[in-house]
Amino acid sequence: MSSRSLWRSLQTQTRRRLAMPETPYRCFSCTRQAQAQPPKPTADEERFTHFGFQNVPESQKESMVKTVFSSVASSYDVMNDMMSLGIHRLWKDHFVRSLNPGSALPSRDHDTAGRGWNILDIAGGTGDIAFRMLDHATNINHDAATRVTIADINPDMLAEGKKRSIQTPYYNTNRLAFLEGNAQSMPSIPSNSVDLYTVVFGIRNFTDKQAALNEAFRVLKPGGVFACMEFSKVDNALFNAVYKQWSFSAIPLIGQLVAGDRESYQYLVESIEQFPSQEEFRGMIQKAGFLIPGRGFENLTGGIAAIHKGIKPLN
Amino acid sequence: MTRPTSLLALTRRGLSHASSPRAALSLAPRTHLRQPKPQSQIHTTTTTTTTNPRQNNLTITSRTTPSRPNRLSPSTRTYHSDHHPTQPHDYTNSQTTILSAALHHVPTHGFSRNALTLGARDAGFLDVSVQLLPRGEFDLILFWLASRRGLLRSKVESDGLFSAGPVLSVDDKIQILLMERLRMNAEVKDQWQDALAVMSLGENIPLSLSELHALADDILNLAGDKSVDASWYSKRMAVAAVYAASDFVMTRDTSAGLRETEEFVARRWADARAVGDKLTGVRECLGFMGSTAVGLGRSWGLKI
Numbered sequence: 001m002s003s004r005s006l007w008r009s010l011q012t013q014t015r016r017r018l019a020m021p022e023t024p025y026r027c028f029s030c031t032r033q034a035q036a037q038p039p040k041p042t043a044d045e046e047r048f049t050h051f052g053f054q055n056v057p058e059s060q061k062e063s064m065v066k067t068v069f070s071s072v073a074s075s076y077d078v079m080n081d082m083m084s085l086g087i088h089r090l091w092k093d094h095f096v097r098s099l100n101p102g103s104a105l106p107s108r109d110h111d112t113a114g115r116g117w118n119i120l121d122i123a124g125g126t127g128d129i130a131f132r133m134l135d136h137a138t139n140i141n142h143d144a145a146t147r148v149t150i151a152d153i154n155p156d157m158l159a160e161g162k163k164r165s166i167q168t169p170y171y172n173t174n175r176l177a178f179l180e181g182n183a184q185s186m187p188s189i190p191s192n193s194v195d196l197y198t199v200v201f202g203i204r205n206f207t208d209k210q211a212a213l214n215e216a217f218r219v220l221k222p223g224g225v226f227a228c229m230e231f232s233k234v235d236n237a238l239f240n241a242v243y244k245q246w247s248f249s250a251i252p253l254i255g256q257l258v259a260g261d262r263e264s265y266q267y268l269v270e271s272i273e274q275f276p277s278q279e280e281f282r283g284m285i286q287k288a289g290f291l292i293p294g295r296g297f298e299n300l301t302g303g304i305a306a307i308h309k310g311i312k313p314l315n
Numbered sequence: 316m317t318r319p320t321s322l323l324a325l326t327r328r329g330l331s332h333a334s335s336p337r338a339a340l341s342l343a344p345r346t347h348l349r350q351p352k353p354q355s356q357i358h359t360t361t362t363t364t365t366t367n368p369r370q371n372n373l374t375i376t377s378r379t380t381p382s383r384p385n386r387l388s389p390s391t392r393t394y395h396s397d398h399h400p401t402q403p404h405d406y407t408n409s410q411t412t413i414l415s416a417a418l419h420h421v422p423t424h425g426f427s428r429n430a431l432t433l434g435a436r437d438a439g440f441l442d443v444s445v446q447l448l449p450r451g452e453f454d455l456i457l458f459w460l461a462s463r464r465g466l467l468r469s470k471v472e473s474d475g476l477f478s479a480g481p482v483l484s485v486d487d488k489i490q491i492l493l494m495e496r497l498r499m500n501a502e503v504k505d506q507w508q509d510a511l512a513v514m515s516l517g518e519n520i521p522l523s524l525s526e527l528h529a530l531a532d533d534i535l536n537l538a539g540d541k542s543v544d545a546s547w548y549s550k551r552m553a554v555a556a557v558y559a560a561s562d563f564v565m566t567r568d569t570s571a572g573l574r575e576t577e578e579f580v581a582r583r584w585a586d587a588r589a590v591g592d593k594l595t596g597v598r599e600c601l602g603f604m605g606s607t608a609v610g611l612g613r614s615w616g617l618k619i
Contacts, residue, residue, distance in 0.1 A: 103442045105432055117443060195443045223440040291409060294449040311447050313409060314439055 049207055052270030061207045062153070062182070068264045069125075069205075070156040075259040076126055082254050083265075091300050092128060092200065095229050095307055098298075101196060102137025102146045116145025117195040120219065122183045122212075123202025124150045125157025127164050133198075134170050144175075151179040151186065184211040186219065194219045200229045201305075204275040213288035222314045226290055230281070231272040232299070232306035239302050247272065278306050285310040406458065410447055412438045414458040425506040426456050426513065453519050456510045460526045463499045464533055467492065471537045486588070488538035493558055493580050494573070496530065497565050501573060508566050531555040549594075553587040 048055045051064050072079065080088050107115045117137070121130045130148040137146035152158045158178050170176040181188065183199070183206060197216045206212045216226050234240040247269045255265025276284070282296040290310025298307045406414065417434025424430040431445045431452065440447075448454040470476050476491060477483060483491070500507055514523040531554040542550060560583060565576045612619050 099443070099446065100428070101443075103432070105429055105442075108436070117441075195441055221441060223435075223444040225443045225446045227446070291407070291447065293410075293447045298449075309446055309449075311409070311444060 050271070050274045052267040052274070058207055065205045066154055068267050069154045071261050072259060072264050073125070073154070073156040073160045076157075076160065079255065079259055079265075082258060083251050087301060091229065091305055092132060094300070095198075095200065095227070096129065096132040096136050098307070099133070099196065099198070099225070099227055100136070100141070101133045102141030102143035104141040104143065116143055116147060118193060119146065119148045119196045119198065120189065120194045121148055121150050122197065122199040122216075123152055123205070124198070124200065125152035125154055125161050127161035127168075129198055129200045130161075130176065131165070131168050131170070134168070134175060138169075147175040147177070149177045149179055149189075151181050151183065153180070153182050155180055184208055184215055186215060189219045191218050192221045195221060195224050197224065197226045198228070201231070203228055203230055204271050210284055210287065213284060213290075217288045217290065217312060220312045222312055224312050226285065226308075226310040226312070228285075228308045229300075229305055230308070231275060232281075232297075232303055233277045234303040235299065236302055243302075243304060278303070278308075281306075281308055289313070409440075410454075411458075413440060413444065413447060414455060415462075417455055418459065418462075421455070421459070421503050421506060426452050426459070426503075426510045428452055431455055450519075453513055453522075456513060457522060457526060459503075459510075460530070463496065464526075464530055466499065467496055468533060468537060470495065485538050485540050486584070489534060489540075489554060490580060490584055492534045492537055493554070493561065493584075494577055496534070496558070497561055497576055497580070498573060500562065500565060504566055504568075507562070511562065511566075527555050527559065530558065534558075546591075549591065553591070557583045557587060 047058045049058045049061050050056075051061050056064060084091075101117055101119060103115060103117065119130075119133055121133070124130050127150055130150045134146065134148055137143045150158070150161055152161070158180055162178060165171045165176060168176075179186075179188065183202075197220055199212075199216075203209055203212060213226075220226065234243050251269050252262050252266045255268075256262040259265070275281075278297045278299070282292060285296070285308060286292055288310070289312070291313050293309055293311060296308065296310075300306065413431065413435045415434075416437040417430045419437070420430040420433045424433065428445065428451055431448065431454075432442050435442065435444045445451070450457070471492070476495060477488060503510075513519060528551065531551045534554055535550055540550060557580065561576055561580050564579045565573060568576045570576075609619050
């Protein structure tokens with residue numbers, strides 16, 4: 001009797017359990033449903049992009065980057081030295097030396113290209129790279145005709161560069177020009193007019209990197225070179241761990257102590273983390289139409305930074 | 316049985332669409348399957364691939380299209396095939412244009428960046444376009460070596476070298492080929508020491524040695540050497556050593572028609588033969604002594 005009642009109670013329990021609504025219905029045939037793509041955002045919804053680890057609307061990123069660089073402009077060099085332990089100077093020197101700007105050979109009669117290179121230095125507000133290239137062209141290649149246009153989206157960085165240019169022999173000559181503009185569209189620069197397009201530690205802040213690459217392809221002469229130095233991915237796991245530790249704990253701290261601005265440097269390390277790997281970025285350069293010489297990139301200090309190059313083909 | 320192959324085909328096809336060149340070039344099918352692929356793609360394409368048996372062919376042709384310069388090339392082969400000759404170099408078209416134009420400036424400007432710049436200008440490029448050649452002047456030297464090697468091969472294949480005179484032995488042919496290759500360097504004789512210096516820089520040594528091996532390999536093949544034993548290595552070593560030594564002699568040779576270099580090559584090759592003969596003698600002697608020792612041991616009742 002007791003056993004029967006027990007049996008009955010068990011039965012009711014099982015029945016009750018069966019009757020329970022099984023909300024997360026799990027079976028294999030459902031994985032397709034679960035993996036089905038979420039509905040695409042409609043056109044009027046705004047597109048989002050990375051700002052460090054945050055997602056922000058594309059229209060806002062530009063102004064946010066602007067704020068960051070306006071706040072770091074004055075302490076830019078001190079901070080770069082402290083964060084990279086001075087290595088960024090070696091990288092920049094190597095970058096300029098490998099490009100070897102300036103024509104060492106005199107122009108011959110049947111040469112079509114004029115004397116001197118026309119260099120466009122994008123996101124080069126403080127003139128770090130521009131002055132190095134002019135120095136190299138003048139002192140190494142004895143070429144006093146090579147000229148550099150420094151373009152930057154940020155007027156504060158450009159002001160810093162103008163201030164520094166007073167100390168250089170190129171101040172107030174036609175070899176150095178400043179231009180405030182967005183690298184994704186530079187209507188003031190004619191197509192096929194630039195020999196060398198450089199962007200050093202700048203392209204990761206661009207809202208639409210592919211658009212900037214396409215614009216670079218437009219302004220370069222056929223045979224012209226796109227050269228870019230940017231933070232990249234470290235290839236050694238052990239070194240990567242040390243590097244990540246340094247960049248995520250030390251750099252914001254240094255920023256807070258020296259520049260009094262933790263958020264800007266937090267953004268800096270996060271934007272480095274978000275930037276595509278060497279191979280992905282090479283793919284983007286190829287997609288814009290450039291020829292890739294050799295492997296296409298050169299790692300510096302184990303891949304903390306990498307130099308990418310692309311050449312615009314002759315038609 | 317059909318199902319795994321069709322899956323393989325579609326993963327291949329998926330990869331051939333990918334823009335990443337490394338992904339497009341890797342060949343081993345296992346690595347393809349290991350690549351994480353979006354589930355939705357597999358679901359949607361399974362049906363189409365099972366109904367279309369020609370899918371596999373299509374994917375293979377699409378994978379061979381990318382014209383990637385050096386070292387990423389999947390078709391690196393370590394042996395010779397008479398039916399499929401290897402390319403003497405693997406530069407892209409633009410690189411070849413600049414390099415061949417630059418070779419015209421080598422006699423005056425040497426193997427230098429200036430020669431490259433002038434070559435780029437002649438080919439319609441800008442001064443800055445020499446960035447296409449990441450190794451700079453060493454690329455020019457490598458191109459010289461590779462193109463002269465190709466020239467040597469085409470000379471033999473058009474029967475311009477061995478057709479005259481009686482039937483030649485392999486040794487004679489090797490000497491003729493060595494001299495022929497050295498004569499090609501004679502036109503840049505004054506610049507060649509600089510080039511040798513660049514080749515001997517630490518970072519350039521591996522590529523220089525592999526080019527030297529390629530030359531020794533070509534010479535032995537063209538001479539008709541078919542050895543497949545340990546002498547395969549020793550012969551290549553000998554040819555490479557004789558060539559490298561004669562190259563230095565050639566740069567200092569002022570005699571008419573490189574007569575001194577020719578004599579030097581003959582002497583060195585005779586030396587190499589003598590060393591080879593001695594080694595063979597020593598080996599035979601050791602073999603004889605060994606077999607005598609074994610026989611002696613057996614006659615004493617040792618179970619050898």
